[in-house]
Amino acid sequence: MTDTNLPARLGEIFRQLHRHPELALEEFESTRLVKQVLTEQGIELVETGLNTGAVFRIGHGNGPVIGLRGDMDALPIQEETDLPYRSCVPGKMHACGHDFHTTVVLGAALLLKEREAELPGQALVVFQPAEENTKGAKLVVGSGAVDAAQAFVGIHSYPSFPVGTLGLKTGPVMAAVDWFRVVIRGQGAHAAQPHKSVDPVPVMAVLITALQTVVSRAIDPFSPAVLSITHAEAGRANNVIPETAVIEGTVRTLRPADREKIRECFHRITESVCAAWGAGCEIDWDSAIAAVINDGRLCDVGREMAAEMGFAVKEQEDTMGGEDFSEFLQNRPGLFVRIGTGLSYVNHHPRFAVDPDAIWPASRYCAALTERLMRETF
Ligand SMILES: [Zn+2]
Ligand SMILES: [Zn+2]
Incomplete structure (x- = not known):
């Protein structure tokens, strides 16, 4: 009843x-x-x-x-x-x-x-x-x-x-969600003596631009995927080259194969860009949800x-x-x-x-x- x-x-x-x-x-x-x-x-x-x-x-x-x-x-x-x-x-x-x-x-x-x-x-x-x-x-x-x-x-x-x-x-x-955080490790110096530094700021600039090509160049255009960099930060003063720079963001994908490919490309590009300029990097990758x-x-x-x-x-x-x-x-x-x-x-x-x-x-x-x-x- x-x-x-x-x-x-x-x-x-x-x-x-x-x-x-x-x-x-x-x-x-x-x-x-x-x-x-x-x-x-x-x-x-x-x-x-x-x-x-x-x-x-x-x-x-x-x-x-x-x-x-x-x-x-x-x-x-x-x-x-x-x-x-x-x-x-x-x-x-x-x-x-x-x-x-x-x-x-x-x-x-x-x-x-x-x-x-x-x-x-x-x-x-x-x-x-x-x-x-x-x-x-x-x-x-x-x-x-x-x-x-x-x-x-x-x-x-x-x-x-x-x-x-x-x-x-x-x-x-609904999309898979990954979060990332990259710390670019350079070497700080006086802003007037860039030759004594490994400046993480231009490395960060190149990296942000390079990462924009992951979805556009590596993923099938008929398969939805997003890589957004939502936070970028380096330094505090106008006369100091900072030691580190940080970027954070998220990746969204609908297909597991795209998710894996983006993660791989992301790591390869980040490590290569940093290495090209003599900087180190730490990548934190959180595969939050499928x-x-x-x-x-x-x-x-x-x-x-x-x-x-x-x-x-x-x-x-x-x-x-x-x-x-x-x-x-x-x-x-x-x-x-x-x-x-x-x-x-x-x-x-x-x-x-x-x-x-x-x-x-x-x-x-x-x-x-x-x-x-x-x-x-x-
Ligand atoms: Zn909600
Ligand atoms: Zn809800």
């Missing part, structure tokens, strides 16, 4: 989460609320050993184990909407819709619980902390709590689609389900933004679905807003898709 008050209850939970945003790894109250609502319904909590976030198991069937993931954290942004339930915490805001994800996945968990006796497999419902700093998915995966999952479904709010529209696409949909790559078969099932439930389906737009949902897909297929949340300012904007009417259909879709995937073979 479906709880007829559920849509209204989910609306209340959403407004409560939106009013009380919590940043990455500080999602204590949001976690408490989710645990309270779900354990009250007798849903089994899976131990993760983590301080925030939670994983629940639903179903007793011998069929596939399907993961369903929502994230929970907010952003350090001052909210500028005039919603009656806007953030009451100064400088913090749910500007990426993770309050919506938490609510949708919680609703799906309650719907799956109502069908627990009929479920052919099991669901592992994940409330992930700390997506915005790209640490949370690694923590959940590292806890071992989702090891049994054979496929994973993730969702994201999408303020360019109206409510009732889903974005789905096979293949890469690309989110949607599985073809899961995407087909996702489309069928959407059509059956009366959603409009649009081709999901690629983005060079990253999402740590990819951590769940390192050894299993997955599907990341964009959910139209009504036209609004973009994610991370102080006036970003989700239309609460998007919650209930999204919960129903997530529950139905999770159950449907329990009838597939993996």
